[in-house]
Amino acid sequence: MSVSDAVTTTPALAEAAPLRPTFAENVSVTRALIKAALRGAAQYRLNFILAALMGIAYQGSGFAFIAVVLSRFPSIGGWTFPEIAVLYALRVLAHATYLVPLYMLNELDDLVRNGTFDRFLVRPLNPLIQVLTRRFSVNTLGDVLTAIGILTFASSIAHLSWTPAHILFAAAAVLGGALIEGALALGISSLSFRFVEVWPARYLVDNVLLNFGSYPLSVFGFVAQWALTWILPVAFIAWVPAAVILNHTGGLGVSGAIAWLAPVVGAVWFALSYQFWRHELKNYTSTGN
Amino acid sequence: MTAVTLTTDLPPLAARPWWRQWGALRHVARLRAAAMFAYRNTMLLFLGVSIVQIFMLKKVWGALYAARPGVLAIPLADLIVYLTIANLIVWSFPTQIVSRYLRERIREGSVVFDLVRPVGFVPQLVAQLVGTLGGALLIIVIALPVVALAGSLSLPVGAQAAGMFAVSLLCAYGIAGLLSMMLSMVAFWTLEIDGLTMLYVLVASFLSGALVPVAVFPGALRTVVEWLPFQATTYVPASIYVGSLAGPEAWRAIGLQLAWVVILGLAAALMWRRAMRRVVVQGG
Numbered sequence: 001m002s003v004s005d006a007v008t009t010t011p012a013l014a015e016a017a018p019l020r021p022t023f024a025e026n027v028s029v030t031r032a033l034i035k036a037a038l039r040g041a042a043q044y045r046l047n048f049i050l051a052a053l054m055g056i057a058y059q060g061s062g063f064a065f066i067a068v069v070l071s072r073f074p075s076i077g078g079w080t081f082p083e084i085a086v087l088y089a090l091r092v093l094a095h096a097t098y099l100v101p102l103y104m105l106n107e108l109d110d111l112v113r114n115g116t117f118d119r120f121l122v123r124p125l126n127p128l129i130q131v132l133t134r135r136f137s138v139n140t141l142g143d144v145l146t147a148i149g150i151l152t153f154a155s156s157i158a159h160l161s162w163t164p165a166h167i168l169f170a171a172a173a174v175l176g177g178a179l180i181e182g183a184l185a186l187g188i189s190s191l192s193f194r195f196v197e198v199w200p201a202r203y204l205v206d207n208v209l210l211n212f213g214s215y216p217l218s219v220f221g222f223v224a225q226w227a228l229t230w231i232l233p234v235a236f237i238a239w240v241p242a243a244v245i246l247n248h249t250g251g252l253g254v255s256g257a258i259a260w261l262a263p264v265v266g267a268v269w270f271a272l273s274y275q276f277w278r279h280e281l282k283n284y285t286s287t288g289n
Numbered sequence: 290m291t292a293v294t295l296t297t298d299l300p301p302l303a304a305r306p307w308w309r310q311w312g313a314l315r316h317v318a319r320l321r322a323a324a325m326f327a328y329r330n331t332m333l334l335f336l337g338v339s340i341v342q343i344f345m346l347k348k349v350w351g352a353l354y355a356a357r358p359g360v361l362a363i364p365l366a367d368l369i370v371y372l373t374i375a376n377l378i379v380w381s382f383p384t385q386i387v388s389r390y391l392r393e394r395i396r397e398g399s400v401v402f403d404l405v406r407p408v409g410f411v412p413q414l415v416a417q418l419v420g421t422l423g424g425a426l427l428i429i430v431i432a433l434p435v436v437a438l439a440g441s442l443s444l445p446v447g448a449q450a451a452g453m454f455a456v457s458l459l460c461a462y463g464i465a466g467l468l469s470m471m472l473s474m475v476a477f478w479t480l481e482i483d484g485l486t487m488l489y490v491l492v493a494s495f496l497s498g499a500l501v502p503v504a505v506f507p508g509a510l511r512t513v514v515e516w517l518p519f520q521a522t523t524y525v526p527a528s529i530y531v532g533s534l535a536g537p538e539a540w541r542a543i544g545l546q547l548a549w550v551v552i553l554g555l556a557a558a559l560m561w562r563r564a565m566r567r568v569v570v571q572g573g
Contacts, residue, residue: 057491
């Protein structure tokens with residue numbers, strides 16, 4: 001089995017001289033860990049289906065709300081149903097793109113509390129990768145399915161003009177949105193090295209993203225819009241990118257040119273967040289003995 | 290690990306009927322309410338999330354009304370009060386806490402102690418629900434100023450509406466309590482109900498009218514919503530509170546709520562008897 005191969009070969013190498021494994025070794029170990037996590041998740045079929053259903057219900061119920069109210073009202077904040085569908089699709093797509101690789105950050109609290117995290121520090125692989133590849137969580141598949149479903153639906157009703165620039169931008173924007181969510185999750189999780197229990201903060205931020213991220217933020221008034229653009233960058237996850245794709249950049253609170261730079265915001269936030277992670281990691285003191 | 294199967298023909302330990310065990314039941318309820326305050330940070334966090342949602346709904350509905358006034362008979366100011374009340378009601382439902390408690394007991398096998406107590410298991414469960422509810426209502430009273438700021442609050446439209454609201458709310462808690470009891474009992478079969486509970490909470494709060502008044506649901510979906518018990522847990526009391534449901538129509542809605550209490554009560558009793566025939570106590 002490739003996992004055991006990888007695990008037994010690395011310490012041997014470490015003994016030889018350089019403690020730091022090469023990039024190629026890192027990649028092959030990571031790949032082996034991902035494979036093992038996937039195989040582990042596929043063991044429980046019923047749980048697999050239930051977890052996927054949950055993911056669908058969680059993201060789908062928000063869309064059902066929008067569909068129901070916009071069957072009677074023409075628009076929210078000047079955005080029609082097809083436009084909001086595009087916005088929603090971008091948000092769920094970014095969310096799924098973030099969740100599939102980074103879901104295991106949710107369990108960092110537990111790993112720190114029961115001392116399992118110690119193990120990750122003595123192995124010659126980036127601790128973050130070890131946390132992320134511990135297990136594969138299946139409810140992320142529900143998010144992926146919902147994202148694809150809503151995207152297909154939204155693009156069939158929204159009359160989008162797909163120039164190559166738009167397609168490239170959309171792909172970058174989804175990645176950027178995922179990086180923003182990832183940056184927030186990573187930043188909050190990093191705090192668990194100091195405070196151990198951080199899930200309440202994560203739960204609150206998740207709910208803010210879910211509640212506000214699916215609407216044109218101008219609806220919530222100036223103060224909330226400003227805070228959700230410059231303090232918590234919710235605006236750049238889906239609203240600003242959707243406005244660019246739909247040529248609907250009026251009322252964004254940022255200029256059209258900056259709107260095109262939305263994907264960069266995610267990259268910057270994630271880079272800062274990773275630096276923060278590395279800084280906080282130095283503060284880690286084991287809880288057990 | 291050993292598995293002991295309890296059969297229903299155990300010697301009758303319940304010496305006294307439940308209505309003569311008030312003391313014990315009150316104690317269970319009080320402990321449950323106290324437990325709510327032991328976890329007050331968690332409870333406040335969940336309330337905080339509800340308050341964020343109330344604020345979101347206020348703003349979204351404001352934008353909808355601005356786009357096309359007059360779609361609904363209810364004025365915007367009343368609708369905001371309706372949404373605030375409805376979300377507080379949904380938040381106060383003890384579904385998740387009691388279902389998590391029961392799941393733990395069943396998984397650890399400690400449910401056997403609950404079953405052999407001289408106080409019946411169902412009355413214990415009801416006392417737990419009541420205690421949780423009491424704790425929740427106390428927390429709401431404390432948080433009321435913030436809630437009013439995020440959403441909007443006013444007194445009930447009149448004395449009669451206030452009285453009918455009280456009756457309707459009591460029925461609503463009866464229905465929600467029975468539904469969560471049935472949900473919790475699923476754990477006797479499956480042992481695991483965390484996912485199911487979350488799915489239930491999502492679907493129930495959407496169909497209850499806490500996000501959208503029932504009148505907004507289109508065509509067939511509206512018929513489905515009207516025939517399900519969820520709207521009787523939230524839409525009916527909150528509508529009576531703001532006066533959008535009044536007079537004979539309101540009495541009819543309360544009658545329907547009572548019918549749901551009876552139907553769900555019978556269903557829960559049937560489920561309970563089935564469950565007792567297949568209790569497996571884990572542990573050893």
